[in-house]
Amino acid sequence: ADIKVGVAEALTGPAAKYGVAIKNGFTLAADGINAKGGVNGNKIALVVEDEQGKKEEAINVFKKLIFQEKVLLVFGPTLSNSAFAADPIANATKTVVFGTSNTADGITNMGPFTFRNSVMEADVLPVTTRAAVKKFNIKKVAVLYGNDDAFTKSGYDVFKSALADQKISVTDTETYAKGDVDFKAQLTKIKASNPDAIVCSCLAEEAANIILQTRSLGMKQPFIGGNGFNSPKLFEIAKDAADDTLMGSPWSIENTSATNKKFIADYKAKFGNEPDQFAAQAFDALNIVAEALKTVKLTGSIDKDRVALRNALPAIKFEGATGKFAFRRAAAKDGKEAGYDAQQEAIVNIAKGGKFILLK
Amino acid sequence: MFEQQLINALSLGSVYALFALGFTLVFGVLGVINLAHGAIFMLGSYVALLLVNQFQMSLWLAMLIAMLTCGVIGVIVDFLVLRPLRKRNAPHLAPMIATIGVAIMITNVAQGFFGAENKRFPFGTIPEESFTVGNLHLTAVQLAIVLISFALMVVLLIIMRRTQLGRALRAIAESPKAAYLLGINVEGLFLFTSFAAAALGGAAGVLVGLSFNAISPFMGQPMLHKGIAVIILGGMGDIRGALIGGLFLGFAEVMSVAYLSSDFRDAVAFGLLFVILLVRPSGMFGKILERKA
Amino acid sequence: MLEWWDGFWAIYSTVIFGIGINAMLALSIYLTLSCGLLSLANAAFMGIGAYAASMISMQTELAFPVALLAAGVAPALVALAVGIPTLRLSGVYLAMATLGFGEVVRVIVLNMEITGGPMGLNGIPLKTEWWHIVVILGITLFVLARLRRSKTGRAFEAIKEDEIAARLMGVNVAGYKLLAFVLGAVIAGVAGGLNAHYTFTIGPGNYAFENAVEILTMAVFGGTSNLIGPVLGSTILTLLPEVMRSLKDYRLAANGLILIIVILYLPKGIWDPAKIRALRRKFTSSKSEEVA
Amino acid sequence: MLQLQAISKNFGGLQVLQDVSFTMPEGSIFGLIGPNGAGKTTIVNLITGLLRPSSGEIRFNNQDLSVVEPHKITQLGIARTFQNIRIFKEMSLLENVVVGMHEHLNYSVGSMLFNLASFKNAEAKARERAHELLTWVRLDHKAHMLADNLSYGEQRKLEFARALATQPKLLLLDEPVAGMNPAEKTELMAEIKNIRQRGFSIFMIEHDMRFVMELCDRVAVLNFGKIIAEGTPDEVRANPDVIEAYLGKEDAA
Amino acid sequence: MSTILSIQNLSVSYGHIRAVKNIQLELNAGEITALVGANGAGKSTSLLAVSGLIKTNAGKILFEGEDLTTLSPHQIVQKGVVQVAEGRAILTTLTVQENLDLGAYTRKDKAQINKDLDYVFHLFPVLKNRASGLAGNLSGGEQQMLAIGRALMAKPKVLLLDEPSMGLAPLMVQEIFRVLKEINQTGLTILLVEQNVRQALKIAQRGYVLENGEIVLQDSGQNLLNNPRVIEAYLGA
């Protein structure tokens, strides 16, 4: 029988640019698995629903997938804020919820059925910062981040403590809001504070614009960014203005492992553009689940199978497009059992000539 | 730094003003808060992008066609949506809500067509480098936006104040019935206004798309918020108000970043708006005219 | 049958909760509209209510009714303070001032520690049950219905029609406007409190411009000439995306189209008593012709 | 009962009223006439509190009105009609009139919410009285129609009924018969006499001389913001200044 | 006398209220025709129908042989049928001068327009003094003058007047009627709706009486003035 897998992502609305890439990643993975005969002879059937990046919609979609479609597990939702609304539903019904793009703190504290393979900024940013400091001999930085978005704000929090740990002084901290396109006021202020580099917790599109506007103000500082930078969009928009930007992530388009090369080639062939990290993480996520399913004997009783999957997942070790992967149990909070975060190595990249290459 | 911030404020303010001109025109004449103006603005930049990308068209030609396309869409929206509502004597909120529907549709269809990601004009469409005087920087597009928005305002002002067309438009704005009695082709001018406003919106879209490299189906929404603030600040339907209001908002935002904190940029801008309305209940240029009895 | 219901309820309970909450929000804006005030502060009031109630639930041992009470009182106090200077603005200027106020509230919440900044508050206990919503919506409808038939309702309507004439009929215009504004804030705030306690999480983005406009849309779509309209409008607009799910990527376009078409043919909203009367007349007269 | 003392009013640079003073005794019908733009409506706006005088004092039963809010002025017993008709168009005729009784409907929030007897009685009485007033102006048969559907003249009558509903002691009428034909005017004249009989005082702006001459006890003439004559109708009619500025030869004859 | 405008079997309703029922009315070129009737009789409705501002249910309105019911309001004005509507329809946010300029919206002959403007200022000197002020700040009577002046600026062939003397001081009423007579003598056809029945019938060559949406009487102005039914119902005691 088919294994029904729920996918609840933002396919319309402003978060769709991530949601659509994620959906593509899943589709590619499912096709790959099914082409090889599925898992233990069972094909994977994706049930895709649009949660619009809204919390009420996420709850509705989760309920629909869990109660009506009776899916084995749910992937998603796209945004951390939606996850805080929807994940409790999954946990209450003892269904695995697997986030591939939720990076906020506390997601996996919502219950033991919460999993994610999205790397947390806390695992990546300190490494990136350290590498940047070494490379450019940085003493003081300015920081810029989006303050009305859970992802960019938590990235900022991590940067802040990493910078404090590494005793880098901060000359100026500036923020912007979703939808802003003009960052010159902040950048002019940053320019006046004369930092050695600019630390930026932003998503790729904003980052690209910020970089372009920085250059147009006559500033030459390197940028240090997080996961958000890891997208071909950065170069589509900023091209080589983005040179000397450092970014750390487990996944790199330059990673030449066989799995990754095949992933990138297949993705391009199927969707006509280059994958980003969101697609890669989604691709891996479904493969991780497939690995786990290989060890599970499905009974046909959905409740039992869901729990069996949950019990099988933590033990999975996997090497995919994003490299070596394992789960790491999150620290329990308030006496509540917690779920599982990702345990992965970050690769630090530097932008050169309009693409990221591994920083040596 | 202050001088650079002045330039930043001027250029940001001009962007707002440029967007607001078409927006305020529709309100001024049709009395409709056209919440689809943001969507039309967005469409303008996509049309030009498509032409430049697919047909290697020169930017200026692409911009012209984008304006025409948007204008035609404006006319279609007026003809299919706003006009029937006028005919049915709809209550004043109905057209605004209908334009929300239009905005949702256009945005959703644009996403289906062009995808959700941000796009930009190809490199080299316009000169990238910025003018540098001493320590001050201004890009060519920024300069163009400043000049164009001032020029457009002057042109529109002259039309509205000095020509019979302008008087007719203002007559319609106040009372279509009275305008009819004067022999004014009211419906024709409504269509004309919708065309002009949408074309202006399209032009704004192209320029903003060029200047910020963030063309996306959702680019109209934040601009719409600011646009509403601007036209209210300036006085609804007032052409001067759109420019002054835009510049005011630009300055408020930039200066609050420069001298307060970027955390409160929007709060300062909207808070100021709030305060200004308390002092001048009809905006800076709004006419306070009420015969009491 | 029972089983079917259980399944249905499991899937759609949140949708149905949403209808109730949205109905309250639409009614809250109906109230101010009925007094001629185009106020778009209701999303902000909803947020203030939601945050007040959630913080009580998460940080104190107080009972749910206390949290809901706070969800009503906190926005009422804010409305009082904001309303006194703002309510003399008219039309779109009031709309803008109230939107501006909403924006200020959003940015403040965004930058405060205790509200969780952009992350918002997470892990809000699940406390709202279906009958809470039914009872509170019922009370709201009852009070508003009684109000409509009283001198207060008439005063609201008179103010909407002609403020100056109303004033010279002895109506304390400023006072009644403030009353409508504050009552609207209470309803929106309680709706926010209820909503927070079944969605587990709230954030500053939930109460922004789009939400304010959405609330207005529901009310106008349904019709604002009486209480049925807002309830009907919110019901339909809450269900619509659910019903349209099969259209996938273009369902929002379909939503937009339906919105336009309904407004075109029913510019006073779906529930337009005059139109319904006319239809009935047509119906009965054609019937009587048959008889004759 | 009503006393204006040295009232002046400017709009920006425009001086519309200059040192206007007159006294209106209780129970009388007082007429104010004058050319268009003389400032008559402005005086009514000042009395009802919609405008505030630039200088001078308005007293009603010895109370200074210049600091009282408009709705309180109505509650003190002053009602008016408008030159440019301001009825509540989307309300029925009956409701229009009941709004006028706003201040006289006394019931508690509790009785309103739970439809108690005090609420029901008050509302029923108000409706009854509204019908009565509508009958007076011969509009009772349209009581449940929307006011918007009335013709111009009918709207004037509705406004009249609505003003009476506030139970005023002093009624200010701004051109009550504009737009009515002579027969209708005659009718209204009878009604106004009737009202005065019941103890109302009436302050009236009117351009119809027949109307003014027949009804008013005293008449003041305003020209360019100044009172140029005051007296009985006959005195005023004979005043050459008034003929020159306002009446013209024909009507005087 | 040639008929310039003829209303044939005209009916108009508001929803289910029938305001005008199958009326016949003819304007002779160069004459003043008065239309009188009680409040709500349907006078304004008839005029609105002629100007195309309200949809007719049945009937024709022929102007110089052409049916106006198929034209839109601005085309009707272009043909030369101009109305001074009830409630004046002054553009309050425009200046007095701009209102007058717009009166000539359908015309191009600059020189003649300026002459007509002088004529209007000659008729109503107040307007000249207030030319640059906002029309909304004029008093009621001043606005009425502006409305008439503005209509004259269109150089109409037929002028429809809905209660032009309403709200005017006696001196002004005389003035208006004098002006109407004067412009009529320049050859302008006028349809005059008036409550000031006596004056109206005095200057009108012909008159119609409308009751409950129906024409009940039609005769020369002089005869109507002496008609007992008219005296009783419209001229008062």
Ligand SMILES: Nc1ncnc2c1ncn2[C@@H]1O[C@H](COP(=O)(O)OP(=O)(O)OP(=O)(O)O)[C@@H](O)[C@H]1O
């Ligand atoms: N709000 C205002 N701003 C400026 N001028 C005004 C205002 N209100 C009235 N006026 C001017 O004041 C003068 C007096 O106006 P008012 O309406 O009192 O005249 P009136 O005597 O009632 O005339 P009518 O008989 O025509 O109604 C007019 O010239 C008018 O233009």
Ligand SMILES: Nc1ncnc2c1ncn2[C@@H]1O[C@H](COP(=O)(O)OP(=O)(O)OP(=O)(O)O)[C@@H](O)[C@H]1O
């Ligand atoms: N907009 C409307 N909707 C519905 N009914 C209307 C409307 N306008 C007028 N009526 C009705 O149509 C009838 C004729 O009205 P009309 O305005 O033509 O009268 P009139 O003869 O001009 O009266 P008046 O002398 O009072 O101005 C009246 O009974 C009136 O109630």
Ligand SMILES: [Mg+2]
């Ligand atoms: Mg007056």
Ligand SMILES: [Mg+2]
């Ligand atoms: Mg009439």
